[in-house]
Amino acid sequence: MHDVEIRKIVTSVEEIFHEGGPRANTPQKRGAILAVIKNPFAGRYVEEIEPFMEDLKPLGLDLAQRLLAALGGDPKLIEGYGKGAIVGAAGEVEHGALWHAPGGYAMREVLGGAKAIVPSTKKVGGVGARLDVPVTHVDASYVRSHFDAIEVGCNDSPRADELLFVLVMTTGARVHNRAGGLAAKDITGEDGLR
Amino acid sequence: MSADIRKIAVWVEETHREIGKTITPPTRKAVAVAVIANPFAGSYTEDLGELMEIGAELGGLLGEKCVAALGITPAQAESYGKAAMVGENGELEHAAAILHPKLGAPLRKAVEKGAALVPSSKKMGGPGQVLDVPLGHKDAAYVRSHFDGIEVRLNDAPRANEILVAVAVTDSGRPLPRVGGLTHEDAVGEDGLR
Numbered sequence: 374m375h376d377v378e379i380r381k382i383v384t385s386v387e388e389i390f391h392e393g394g395p396r397a398n399t400p401q402k403r404g405a406i407l408a409v410i411k412n413p414f415a416g417r418y419v420e421e422i423e424p425f426m427e428d429l430k431p432l433g434l435d436l437a438q439r440l441l442a443a444l445g446g447d448p449k450l451i452e453g454y455g456k457g458a459i460v461g462a463a464g465e466v467e468h469g470a471l472w473h474a475p476g477g478y479a480m481r482e483v484l485g486g487a488k489a490i491v492p493s494t495k496k497v498g499g500v501g502a503r504l505d506v507p508v509t510h511v512d513a514s515y516v517r518s519h520f521d522a523i524e525v526g527c528n529d530s531p532r533a534d535e536l537l538f539v540l541v542m543t544t545g546a547r548v549h550n551r552a553g554g555l556a557a558k559d560i561t562g563e564d565g566l567r
Numbered sequence: 568m569s570a571d572i573r574k575i576a577v578w579v580e581e582t583h584r585e586i587g588k589t590i591t592p593p594t595r596k597a598v599a600v601a602v603i604a605n606p607f608a609g610s611y612t613e614d615l616g617e618l619m620e621i622g623a624e625l626g627g628l629l630g631e632k633c634v635a636a637l638g639i640t641p642a643q644a645e646s647y648g649k650a651a652m653v654g655e656n657g658e659l660e661h662a663a664a665i666l667h668p669k670l671g672a673p674l675r676k677a678v679e680k681g682a683a684l685v686p687s688s689k690k691m692g693g694p695g696q697v698l699d700v701p702l703g704h705k706d707a708a709y710v711r712s713h714f715d716g717i718e719v720r721l722n723d724a725p726r727a728n729e730i731l732v733a734v735a736v737t738d739s740g741r742p743l744p745r746v747g748g749l750t751h752e753d754a755v756g757e758d759g760l761r
């Protein structure tokens with residue numbers, strides 16, 4: 374059991390009105406939340422790290438709830454999601470993998486049982502490192518209009534002995550999506566794929 | 568004429584710990600950004616009045632976004648700042664036209680009072696470039712604990728014909744201020760300086 378020692382929480386929300394094409398009736402929102410916490414395994418190799426996932430569950434839930442609130446609070450309006458981690462330089466990329474279960478399942482719970490796998494990315498990086506967090510549709514991974522990414526980062530994070538965990542959510546497709554493929558209105562939404 | 572806004576982004580950061588010490592309550596900073604079309608991109612225009620009006624519109628809009636994102640009353644705002652980054656087909660003077668003539672009054676309304684000069688910075692830049700927004704106490708510029716800054720960056724802005732306009736508001740100073748000088752508690756806040 375390790376304490377989850379939070380140094381910083383950052384929330385960001387973008388509203389996209391257009392990107393050179395027709396103005397959207399409802400601007401798409403893209404939200405991200407970052408938590409910068411102490412890495413309890415920094416500076417040495419620790420074999421047994423898996424129990425920390427359990428310790429991270431309340432943080433996952435808190436971040437998912439905060440992010441949903443920042444996007445208006447209605448789970449039905451969330452159409453895309455993703456997650457990621459940047460591990461400070463005194464850690465290893467495996468520490469970032471600890472976020473998969475607590476981050477992903479927290480979002481799926483807060484969104485009322487979203488079906489699709491939560492896309493993710495991770496890396497080791499220094500302060501100011503940027504991470505392009507992938508985004509896909511919450512119920513059907515193949516929905517082409519919702520493939521997207523949100524760039525995140527924070528100028529003073531992660532320090533060498535820290536972990537930066539990220540959750541992202543969007544309220545809709547890319548603003549001028551027109552590349553065909555499976556449309557959100559045509560999904561079955563049962564297997565998480567189509 | 569009102570601004571052609573392509574995108575609005577709002578960022579809030581909370582610092583819970585710094586160098587091993589718990590910050591209670593966490594210090595909080597918000598910055599709101601609008602990405603707008605530059606009506607004067609590509610050629611020299613003598614009269615910049617249209618950008619001055621856009622400055623007035625954005626001062627209120629972005630100031631209110633920050634206050635809302637912090638979840639505070641306007642009176643609880645403690646410091647502020649503003650900045651603009653002009654895409655490469657514009658001119659540095661375009662940033663000046665947005666920031667200096669008319670942006671301040673509606674921003675001051677959004678944060679209630681605001682006797683002090685709004686600290687500012689400006690530059691030319693491209694997508695993904697960092698803009699550092701200076702912060703100073705809103706009623707007494709000499710309050711030393713509130714000299715700070717906040718970084719903004721949007722991976723897709725400003726494009727060549729755009730301007731990125733940022734307004735920052737906080738409800739607190741630096742996390743662990745201890746370099747003396749005038750304090751928030753001792754400031755009179757009438758002349759904008761002390």
